[in-house]
Amino acid sequence: MIRLYDFELSGCCYKVRLLLNILKVSCERVPVDFANKEHKTNNFLKLNPLGEVPVMEDGEVRLRDSQSILVYIARQYDRSNTWFPDAPDSMGRIMQWLAFGGHELMTASGARAVKLFKYPLDLPALQARAMAAFRILDAHLAGREFLEFGHPTIADIACFPYVAMAGEGGIDLKPYPNILHWIDRIKQIPGFTAMPGIPALGAVAA
């Protein structure tokens, strides 16, 4: 069974849990004591020298980095070949959004970390960069149901969490109507699962 070194409030861990739940793949969650910096201990650094969650183990395979884990899970467990289709251009197009989710959108994660976890980062700068990324995302989503191919892929999963939790970083999503609709569509995917900060469709945030 897949083992996921996990922190409940991490959007990067949530990405993995979300895809696993959609694909009906069960996993053993190993909670990492983030508040006490377990992810920076020597034991954890043996699992991931970058000192970050999530880490996934599946038999002999151990992977860090949420985007890389999404790639593995989709190729290994998605029998429909729709979440990371194997055509070269499909892979390239989806990779663009894995990079966007792992880089540009991590500014929104940074803003949230300042607000939620008191990280000593430059909040206004992070919010400004996040909003610049949201403008690009919103423009791309005009007339589209999902980021690529008209159906959900790991591109959507990779970009979703920190956009959906933008409010926790003090960023209002009202100026981005296409993003708001996209968030609702993702919440309607069978197997969608909520997390603190990302309520189910129609539910009210705790």
Next chain:
Amino acid sequence: MIRLYDFELSGCCYKVRLLLNILKVSCERVPVDFANKEHKTNNFLKLNPLGEVPVMEDGEVRLRDSQSILVYIARQYDRSNTWFPDAPDSMGRIMQWLAFGGHELMTASGARAVKLFKYPLDLPALQARAMAAFRILDAHLAGREFLEFGHPTIADIACFPYVAMAGEGGIDLKPYPNILHWIDRIKQIPGFTAMPGIPALGAVAA
């Protein structure tokens, strides 16, 4: 034929040129006037809303982000299935280094941009983060020929340029002997091509 919107001194453009040359795939290079910020003009933003080089076009396929372009080229043109092998665990393991090259190692790119292009960034902070990434890379390379699988993959291509050009960002690579050997091995790959700042093996930097 592949069209590459290209800037000679960009390590991210160089990654793409390097893989194309190794795979003997020809391309038309379209120089982007980086000094005059052509990559931020409206015309270029239609090619890539992120306003960055490289951008690749291959028939109907247009991609931004050097890592995504490497994925496409490897899957489309590498008949040996060794540069981005299609096994799920291979893809996941290589993806980890695409993420590392696109994120952690971009701190070395940032340090170089301060030195070479006078970017107004925090040079000591970037150098410190780059050296932390180099320590991880050097430790991983102990006893390994290449980053994964004992043969070169797009993981190596994605991580190579800004490590090899670390000196241009004021970072000495002498403390990282495994990295220095890895750089030499990459330079011995048939089809290796140099760029300003990355001389061929045995050649002296201009």
